[in-house]
Amino acid sequence: MRPVKPIDALRQDLERDLQARKTAGLLRTLQVPHGIDLCSSDYLGYAHDPELSNEVAAVVAQEGLGSGSARLLRGHLPLHDAVEARLATFCGREAALLFSSGFAANSGVLPALCGPDDTVFSDALNHASLIDGIRLSRARRVVYPHADLDALETALKVPRTGRALIATESVFSMDGDLTDLTSICDLAERYGALCLVDEAHATGLYGARGSGRVEALGLSQRVACTLHTGGKALGSGGAWIAGDRALIAWLINHCRSFVFSTAVVPAIAASLDAAVRRLPRDAQLVTDLHEKARLLRDRLRANGLDLGQSQSCIVPVLLGEAKRALAVAKSLQDQGFDVRAVRPPTVPEGTARLRLTVRAPLARADLLRAADALTLAARP
C-alpha cells in the first residue's frame, strides 16, 4: 500500500476535527453582516462616520497608504510622533506607542516586561492576547478566578523573586462586567506588583476625556500601562500602549511585535487621532449609550434572562449549551437582528451565550424589540 501523502493526511485530520466540531455545535464559519447590528464593537457608530472617514482620507491623500517598513527602519513618520503625543495626553500619561492591533500590543508588551524570573497574575477570563503574551514571556503564570480579589491577594502573598505584574481587562469582553480596578491597584501597591490594564472595551466610553476606566477612576499614575484599541468604540483598528516615557522607550527596544512589524499605516494613525479628537463633542452620545445599555439589561433581566454580572454595553445572555445558543441566535437572525452565538472554548464550557452589544446608533425601540424576541426564542 502506498503511504498517504502528508498533505492528504493533514486534510483528513482537519476534516475529521471540523466534522466533530460541527456535530458538537462548535464549528465556526464566517458570516457577513446582515440585519440590525447587535454584536459589533462599533459602540459609537464611528466605523461609518462620514466626517471621520473624510478626515482620514485627507491624511491618506497627503501621507500615502503605507509606512514602508518597521518604525526602527524608515517607517517612522512625523505623523506617528504627533499622534502618539496626542494619545499620551488623551490618556494622561507621558508617552504612547502605536501598534497594528490590540493582539499585537498585548502579545508583545507582556514578554517585553516580564521573563522567566517573573510572575504574572492573570484573571481567568482575560483575553487570548493577554494569555498568549504571558505564555510568550515564559513568566510564571498565576491565574486567579475571575474577579476574585481574595484569591488574587492570597496569590500575591506567596513569597517570590523577580517582577510581579497583574494583568486584567477593565471591561471584560465576553461578560461585560467592570473590574474593581481601585482594589487591584491597592493590592498591587501592597504586594509590590505592577498593573497592566486592557481598556479595549472601555476606550471611548469611560472617563472625562474618554480614555477609559483607569482615567475615570483616577488611577492613571498607579498602573504601569494601559492598552487601548482602535477597533471598537474608535471605529477603525490599531492600538496603543500608554505609560511612562521610560516604559515606552523600553518597548521601542524590546517589544518584538513592535520592533519586527511594519509601522502602523497612516490611515490607522489618522483614524485613531480623528476619533480621539471627536470624542469631546460626543459626550452626550456616550451618556445616552450607557443609558440604552441599561435599558436593554433591565428589560432582559426583567424577562428572567441570566446576564451574569454585566454592567456595560456588552450584554451576554447566558444560555448554557452551544446548540441552544446557536438556535436562539438563528431565530433572532431570521427576525432581522444580527446576533452571534459565542461558544466554548471562547467562553467556559456550559456558558455558551448570545453576546449582545449596545451601540449608540441603535433605537431604543429596536433594543426592546430584540430583548422580547430573544426572551421568546430562549424559552425552553
Ligand SMILES: Cc1ncc(COP(=O)(O)O)c(C=O)c1O
Ligand atoms: C479585551 C481585548 N483585548 C484585546 C483585543 C485585541 O484587539 P484587536 O482586535 O485590536 O487585535 C480584544 C479584541 O477582541 C479584546 O476584546
